[in-house]
Amino acid sequence: MxxxxxxxxxxxxxxxxxxxxxxxxxxxxxxxxxxxxxxxxxxxxxxxxxxxxxxxxxxxxxxxxxxxxxxxxxxxxxxxxxxxxxxxxxxxxxxxxxxxxxxxxxxxxxxxxxxxxAQKIKGYRATVTDTRKTIPLLRMLDKYAVFVGGGKNHRYSLSDAVLIKDNHIKAVGSITEAVKRAKENVPHTMKVEVEVRNMQEFEEALASGADIIMLDHFTVDEMKKAVEKAEGRVLIEASGNINIDNIEEIAKTGVDIISVGSITHSxxxxxxxxxxxx
The missing domain is CATH 3.90.1170.20 (Quinolinate phosphoribosyl transferase, N-terminal domain)
Structure with missing residues (x-):
């Protein structure tokens, strides 16, 4: 790497x-x-x-x-x-x-x-991953260090994965339309991820055909509901204010991925x- x-x-x-x-x-x-x-x-x-x-x-x-x-x-x-x-x-x-x-x-x-x-959530299905919140020009080193520590890497750059965030959605008009545009043009090897802020947005992302849904600052109870509604049809990523004290509780909800920005930015x-x- x-x-x-x-x-x-x-x-x-x-x-x-x-x-x-x-x-x-x-x-x-x-x-x-x-x-x-x-x-x-x-x-x-x-x-x-x-x-x-x-x-x-x-x-x-x-x-x-x-x-x-x-x-x-x-x-x-x-x-x-x-x-x-x-x-x-x-x-x-x-x-x-x-x-x-x-x-x-x-x-x-x-x-x-x-x-x-990683040791905190050992035994659960979830894996810990990084974000793009890295030191400019040191991303390769930062992400390699995450891998060495037992984590997995999220996208390396804006060029290698589709991640539709809140401002993309505002610019396009809706989650449904954003996913539709991405799916129509994305390479067949690439998945489409959508960031959502509440259960209403989650349900829209699920219905729109997103491959991965990021739960941004969801409560633990909301994460559990999202995992139940997804029924394994999509990968679920938890994100936002995750730390050493609450990561195990989040892993218990059944999410697939837990992204932690502080791994590299703090x-x-x-x-x-x-x-x-x-």
Missing amino acids: LNFLVIDKIIKDALVEDMPYGDITTDLLIPQESTSSAVLLAKENGILCGIDVAKRVFEILDGSIKFEKLKTDGDNIQKGDVLAKIQGKTRAILMGERLALNLLQRMSGIATFTNML VKSLDISLDFVD
Whole structure:
């Protein structure tokens, strides 16, 4: 799921942002020929994600650098674990430190929180999924982290799935007309999803032939009624203000999908450090 043709560009653009005219501190203090050893160290428990992305940061800065992975993506890591050993030019390690950590900490934080949610609903039919509420230009990394954490990915972009939302419906005039237009023109491999805000809209979406119906901010009782009315004819997605405290109650309603925007838009990065060693 990681396309390094894309990721290399992300890394290079981020390095230019961070040191457009070089790293003045490192350039003034560290001789070009200096070499050092360092480790990536877990400072708290969690699910590791992004170790190959961190590795690539240093490889772009120094093609001869040695990066030994001691843990891999998806591993359950503990505070104090050494995740990788790095050996190479001191300048390259210092220049790449912040970017490598930023990406590794964010991706591991997303994977960790996703895993917490997934474990909460283990045993129910529902799966936890992400949304498009990702950091601009980092969506591939964010969604990969959700996958590593045990979640599933919603649409990657506006181009790869039909999702009719409230403003589409207002612009077109009705759910029925919106679904009709989509169904008439959509590729045969693509499904049509509709977001609804109440039971009346749900019933219209169901009658219109939608393949997936998203229940936006429904109560638990309303979700149960929707699942009963659907009778398995469509996939039901729950969305809106879902968190670690209420996700199991929502899963109990029988919905198929639970989308959680906070997985990516309010992520708490996992604490990981890079420390020089003798």
